[in-house]
Amino acid sequence: MRDDFGQEVLPGVARRIISLNPATTEMLFAIGAGDRVIGRTTWDSYPDFVRLIPDMGPGLRPNLEVVIAAKPDLVILYASADNRPAADRLRALGISTLAVKNDSIGDLARTLRLLGIVTGDSVRAAIVADSVAATLDRVRAATKGRSRPTAFWYIWDSPLITIGRGSYMSELLEIAGARNLYDDMTVPSPSVTLEDVVRRNPDVVIAGPDGTRNLSTDARWLALPAVRAGRIIVADTALVAKPSVRLGEAAVSLARMLHPGIEL
Amino acid sequence: MIAARAWHWLAAVALLSVVAVAGLVLGVTTIPVMEVADALAGRGDETTATIVRTLRAPRVVLAALVGAALAMSGAALQGVLRNSLAEPYLLGVSGGAAVGAVLAFGMGLQHTGSLAIPAFAGAIFAVVAALLVARAAGRSARGDPRTLLMAGVIIGAFANAVIMVALANSTSDTLRGSLWWMMGSVADASWIGALWLALYISAAALVLLWMAPEIDVLALGEESAAALGSNVELATRRVFLVSALLAAATVAAAGLIGFVGLIVPHIVRAFGVRRHRRLIAGSALVGATLVILADIVARTAMPPAELPLGAVTALIGVPFFLIQLARTR
Numbered sequence: 069m070r071d072d073f074g075q076e077v078l079p080g081v082a083r084r085i086i087s088l089n090p091a092t093t094e095m096l097f098a099i100g101a102g103d104r105v106i107g108r109t110t111w112d113s114y115p116d117f118v119r120l121i122p123d124m125g126p127g128l129r130p131n132l133e134v135v136i137a138a139k140p141d142l143v144i145l146y147a148s149a150d151n152r153p154a155a156d157r158l159r160a161l162g163i164s165t166l167a168v169k170n171d172s173i174g175d176l177a178r179t180l181r182l183l184g185i186v187t188g189d190s191v192r193a194a195i196v197a198d199s200v201a202a203t204l205d206r207v208r209a210a211t212k213g214r215s216r217p218t219a220f221w222y223i224w225d226s227p228l229i230t231i232g233r234g235s236y237m238s239e240l241l242e243i244a245g246a247r248n249l250y251d252d253m254t255v256p257s258p259s260v261t262l263e264d265v266v267r268r269n270p271d272v273v274i275a276g277p278d279g280t281r282n283l284s285t286d287a288r289w290l291a292l293p294a295v296r297a298g299r300i301i302v303a304d305t306a307l308v309a310k311p312s313v314r315l316g317e318a319a320v321s322l323a324r325m326l327h328p329g330i331e332l
Numbered sequence: 333m334i335a336a337r338a339w340h341w342l343a344a345v346a347l348l349s350v351v352a353v354a355g356l357v358l359g360v361t362t363i364p365v366m367e368v369a370d371a372l373a374g375r376g377d378e379t380t381a382t383i384v385r386t387l388r389a390p391r392v393v394l395a396a397l398v399g400a401a402l403a404m405s406g407a408a409l410q411g412v413l414r415n416s417l418a419e420p421y422l423l424g425v426s427g428g429a430a431v432g433a434v435l436a437f438g439m440g441l442q443h444t445g446s447l448a449i450p451a452f453a454g455a456i457f458a459v460v461a462a463l464l465v466a467r468a469a470g471r472s473a474r475g476d477p478r479t480l481l482m483a484g485v486i487i488g489a490f491a492n493a494v495i496m497v498a499l500a501n502s503t504s505d506t507l508r509g510s511l512w513w514m515m516g517s518v519a520d521a522s523w524i525g526a527l528w529l530a531l532y533i534s535a536a537a538l539v540l541l542w543m544a545p546e547i548d549v550l551a552l553g554e555e556s557a558a559a560l561g562s563n564v565e566l567a568t569r570r571v572f573l574v575s576a577l578l579a580a581a582t583v584a585a586a587g588l589i590g591f592v593g594l595i596v597p598h599i600v601r602a603f604g605v606r607r608h609r610r611l612i613a614g615s616a617l618v619g620a621t622l623v624i625l626a627d628i629v630a631r632t633a634m635p636p637a638e639l640p641l642g643a644v645t646a647l648i649g650v651p652f653f654l655i656q657l658a659r660t661r
Contacts, residue, residue: 110637125636129512129519133360133383134636149437150509153520161382255503 071182072147073155073167081188082142082164086135088127089146091170091312093118095180096144098196098313101187107138113306114314130154142166142186171256173239176200176311196313203316204243207323210332211245217271217326219246219301220294222279225286227259236311244322245330246272266291272326276305301325340603344617348396348624355392355624356384360635386523394521394529395627395641396620398582399592401533403619405575406593407600407612408540411547412571413477419594420579423484423572426590427491428458429583434498434510447513448525448584454491455580462487463569476554477568515640516587518627529585536578537616543571544609551608589626589642591649592619599652602659622649 069077086107087093093112096105102115109127112118122138125131129150135143135158143158145151147167155165166186170179177197184193219241223229231237232253241248249270250258273294275283280302282289289295301322308318320332356368363371363380370376371384405420420426432454433447465483469476499507546567549557554564579593600614626644633639 123636125638128508129638131360131519131631131636131638132387133631136379136382136387137361139379148505148509150505150512157386161386255501257504259501 069182069185071165071167072169073152073165075155075159075165075167077166077182077185078164079185079188080164082186084138084140085142085144085187086124086138086140087144088124088130088151089144089168089170090114090127091310092144092168092179092183094310094312094314095183095196096187099180099183099187099189099193101183101189104187106140107135132157136161136163144168144183146170170311171234172236173204173243173311173315175236176313176315180313200313200316204319207245207316207319207332208243210330211243211323211327214245214327214330216245216247218249218268219326220249220265220268220270220273220292222273222275222283223257225279225282228262228265229257229259230265232256232258236315237308240308240315240319240322241274243319244326246322246326262288262291270294272299272301274301274303274322276303278305341614341617344614344621348617348621351621351624351628352392352396355395355628356388358628359383359388359631390521390523390526391518391627392624393523393526394518394586395623397526397529397533398518398586398589399596399619399621399623400616401529401536401578401582401619402589402592402623403596403615404537404540404612405578406619407597407608407615408543408547408571408575409593410597411551411608411611412568412575413481414551414553415477415481416598417594418481419591420575421588421590421593422481422488423576423579424458424462424487424491425455425484425576425579426583426588427488427495428461429455429580430510430514430588431491431494431498432457433513433587434495434506437506437510437513438498438502451513451587452580452584455576455583458487458491459573459576459580463572480568480572512640513587514642516589516642516645517630517638518586518623518641519631519638521586525585529581532581533578536574536581537612539574540571540578540612541609543567543574544607544612547571547608587642589623589645591646592623595649595653596622598657622652 071077083104084106085104087096087105088109090109090112093105093108094114096102097115105121107124108118108121110123110125124134132154140163142164144166145155147169155167158165166182168179168182180193180197184190221231221237230250232255233251234254234256238248238251249268271294280300283295283300307314323330323332357363357365367376367380368384371381402420409418410416429451432450436447436450462483466480469479499510549560550567557564596615596619599618600611605611605614626648627641630639630641630644
């Protein structure tokens, strides 16, 4: 198998792992390799004790001096263009890298499989992947046949940003029994106008705690019937913020809020 | 007015050396001077050797080259355009380079390191456009350095508009990559890249030093220059082109690092340097020192994250400039 920078993924037992993507850090802990993580990003927050692991910086465009000084045998990076020079240099210095573009729900199983290969425990990785998939299937089955409200996911205020079909959050909405108001847009985080949101008239608005506060204090949002009627769903930002092993949990909580009284 | 003396030159070289060594010593972790020496000689701890030899040293060299090139470019331009606010970026070089880089990013270029070529192409395109715009100006305006300056500013403004349109609805990857590139950085420095840049900059610097006496004449004002037998228009264009080529190479290598080309010549002039051969050489020394210094700040200010070098050069440069200004008064 190859990673998303086209590098051969060599099976092995990585002992000193630096994970420069909060999603892969979560996954490493889930597959029982958490004690081998010796470096994380500034943004990592789950599981709680991940904060005890040394901070290697923001994760993108990593500071190679910090990374090398920690003497890792494997560095896991998000496969974005601005991370490629770092991956190339680390490999040139004899440090293995694994670059994964873990962006969609479909990517999750593959990422877990790759992590299983490099940590030498494919079985455990497969069990975790299967359990997430099973939970998602269960939610999907429970919401099947129910009415599917259209949902506007409020990500950012200025500019107004929502999620498009390209985002795993859009997939998550589908599974939880709703339809993304902007599922016609392919980019993951399209910027839209309030006018267009009003025109499309969503049944519910989903926002994080901060976003909800904006919705209730900014009078412009009263133009939206869903906001006037209080059909606002407050999402746990930390839970839904990354396509990781807690996707099942995220789908369950969204389904419960979208369909009160649903059996799950 | 104080006159530039031999000890000023020695001090400038000494300061550059000290800052360069500091550039090898300071970072996320401080590596003692002796260990740096061991690392350079290939002895001692392997990890330390890697950090010093493949990460820090090329970085310091690249920072020095970029600083020297921008400062020389600025010194020459300020002279030839007879405008102390002239700087390489004002001439559309930065805007053109940024357009090249952003478009390459947007078209899915996978490696930030390979932005050098589209950035350089963009810069050259903008400079040529500025020269053509200036040339299209009426006969009387053509010899006026302000025409060239204005052409550069206009090309730069157009480039900014293109960048905004391109970035407004781009993906977060493109946006982040482009922004970082525009904020400037020498973090991805490699020996091979630094070597190429060194060859290029040395060649351009020699040409600029060779043209320096002509800049001295042009700096007197176009009428005096013409009276002294100089072809003002042609000479101005030539200096403009070489300066722009210098700046374009730095932009391709390290993104946009503002302010160096503007303030360094002023700092050198504050020491009484007036002739352009000395001004350009002095600017190279001070520019190199300033950018290495800024890069040290960029990587030590908030570890383990790094600050954008372009922002740091301005943060350091402005107070430097104000002190010099107060002293000249």
